[in-house]
Amino acid sequence: MCAKIILSINAGSSSVKVSVYKAKGKAEDPAELAVVQVAGLTAPPATLTYDRGDEHVRNQRIEGVSSQEDGFRYILDHLTNDKGLPELTNKEDIEFACHRVVHGGDYTRAQVIDVATYHHLEELSDLAPLHNAGALTIVRAVHSHLPSATNIAYFDSSFHSTMPEHIRTYPIDPKIAKRNKLRKYGFHGISYAFITKAVTTYLHRPVGALNIIALHLGSGASACCIRGGASLDTSMGLTPLAGLPGATRSGDVDPSLVFHYTHDAGKPSASSSKALHITAAEDILNKQSGWAALTGTTDFGAIMASDAAECTLATDIFVDRIAGFVASYYVKLAGRLDALVFAGGIGEKGAELRRRVVEALECLGFELDAARNQGVREVEGVVVDVGKSGARHGVLVCRTDEQLEMARGCVAEAETFRSRSGVA
Ligand SMILES: Nc1ncnc2c1ncn2[C@@H]1O[C@H](COP(=O)(O)OP(=O)(O)O)[C@@H](O)[C@H]1O
Ligand SMILES: CC(=O)OP(=O)(O)O
Numbered sequence: 001m002c003a004k005i006i007l008s009i010n011a012g013s014s015s016v017k018v019s020v021y022k023a024k025g026k027a028e029d030p031a032e033l034a035v036v037q038v039a040g041l042t043a044p045p046a047t048l049t050y051d052r053g054d055e056h057v058r059n060q061r062i063e064g065v066s067s068q069e070d071g072f073r074y075i076l077d078h079l080t081n082d083k084g085l086p087e088l089t090n091k092e093d094i095e096f097a098c099h100r101v102v103h104g105g106d107y108t109r110a111q112v113i114d115v116a117t118y119h120h121l122e123e124l125s126d127l128a129p130l131h132n133a134g135a136l137t138i139v140r141a142v143h144s145h146l147p148s149a150t151n152i153a154y155f156d157s158s159f160h161s162t163m164p165e166h167i168r169t170y171p172i173d174p175k176i177a178k179r180n181k182l183r184k185y186g187f188h189g190i191s192y193a194f195i196t197k198a199v200t201t202y203l204h205r206p207v208g209a210l211n212i213i214a215l216h217l218g219s220g221a222s223a224c225c226i227r228g229g230a231s232l233d234t235s236m237g238l239t240p241l242a243g244l245p246g247a248t249r250s251g252d253v254d255p256s257l258v259f260h261y262t263h264d265a266g267k268p269s270a271s272s273s274k275a276l277h278i279t280a281a282e283d284i285l286n287k288q289s290g291w292a293a294l295t296g297t298t299d300f301g302a303i304m305a306s307d308a309a310e311c312t313l314a315t316d317i318f319v320d321r322i323a324g325f326v327a328s329y330y331v332k333l334a335g336r337l338d339a340l341v342f343a344g345g346i347g348e349k350g351a352e353l354r355r356r357v358v359e360a361l362e363c364l365g366f367e368l369d370a371a372r373n374q375g376v377r378e379v380e381g382v383v384v385d386v387g388k389s390g391a392r393h394g395v396l397v398c399r400t401d402e403q404l405e406m407a408r409g410c411v412a413e414a415e416t417f418r419s420r421s422g423v424a
């Protein structure tokens with residue numbers, strides 16, 4: 001039996017996106033009935049975007065929505081009140097709710113969320129402070145509003161379970177690392193799994209032969225080195241704070257910076273750091289840093305469009321850090337790669353950011369076709385070629401779709417999930 005209706009729920013740090021699907025067959029992509037997004041959770045007022053058939057709402061301002069949970073409740077009301085979406089009038093028809101859960105610890109694949117899994121994910125919340133707790137509030141909301149739906153967790157970290165030991169290990173006391181599970185996990189993996197399949201199809205390559213450097217640049221930003229279709233390395237670490245800067249995240253800084261973030265900066269002592277608890281430093285680096293701290297906005301589109309000195313500095317920092325990761329991954333792939341791939345809100349929409357990044361990487365053989373880079377919006381398809389023909393390496397834009405990636409997995413494994421949830 002095919003799944004009936006699947007809700008795919010993507011709680012990002014600045015947005016909640018929900019796609020509604022109807023399963024067709026086990027080997028077929030499910031049909032997308034509607035996509036709804038509440039964005040701008042970190043840059044109020046939040047906005048609603050909705051697509052269902054001929055019905056389109058673009059960036060409509062909405063009041064009183066400032067968390068992932070608010071966003072989901074708003075979306076659920078919107079969907080169930082839409083007369084043009086009869087498939088959702090009867091809530092019993094929603095068989096699966098797939099949730100993007102950023103930190104999955106040691107889980108290497110999707111899990112039915114039962115009481116034990118839920119509590120385990122709760123324990124991991126500290127390791128993804130902008131994400132896991134929000135996603136779990138949505139799991140609870142589904143549980144109370146859609147009691148007949150089976151909740152499935154898809155993890156951002158699972159795709160990176162192929163990282164070799166020397167890449168995922170931090171050079172610290174191994175006993176403590178093992179006991180406290182301190183290692184590199186990596187995130188945005190649902191997106192990287194989608195990108196890997198999409199680029200494989202686009203380039204007509206067997207997935208096991210695909211070497212790419214992928215950039216998921218959204219409110220959180222990361223880079224991933226994909227060798228033979230699997231993650232070899234990625235820029236995020238134990239938590240999504242590591243690596244590239246983001247909307248409110250610092251990205252990589254000297255780890256001892258946290259001890260100097262006090263009034264007595266430069267003279268850390270037990271007494272001076274007492275005023276600033278270590279968890280406050282975590283909050284500062286996750287929630288009060290990045291583009292918000294440098295420029296006053298988390299909207300990278302606005303930062304790119306501004307000539308203000310702080311916006312130029314933010315852009316220069318981003319380009320420098322991205323180029324650094326790409327160069328490192330280029331070496332790890334020994335220069336043998338099929339393409340550099342841009343994805344995520346900034347990667348897909350930010351033509352000028354792509355121009356700046358590729359310009360910084362020209363010495364490695366990456367070049368853009370200026371007109372195609374500017375014209376991405378006008379071109380349909382999941383993958384768009386923006387590279388200059390004849391350049392040593394390709395440059396692609398991939399319209400990543402984390403919701404579809406989860407729904408595909410859910411269709412393929414529906415029977416297993418049914419038997420695990422006791423519904424079979
Ligand atoms: N035209 C644009 N140019 C550059 N960045 C853009 C543009 N439009 C949107 N963005 C940025 O995309 C980011 C959101 O990315 P997205 O992947 O949708 O978010 P999330 O990480 O919450 O899933 C925001 O920083 C937003 O400002
Ligand atoms: C892992 C992460 O940072 O996700 P997002 O970019 O959706 O906030």
Ligand SMILES: [Mg+2]
Nearest residue numbers: 012013218219
């Ligand atoms: Mg995202």
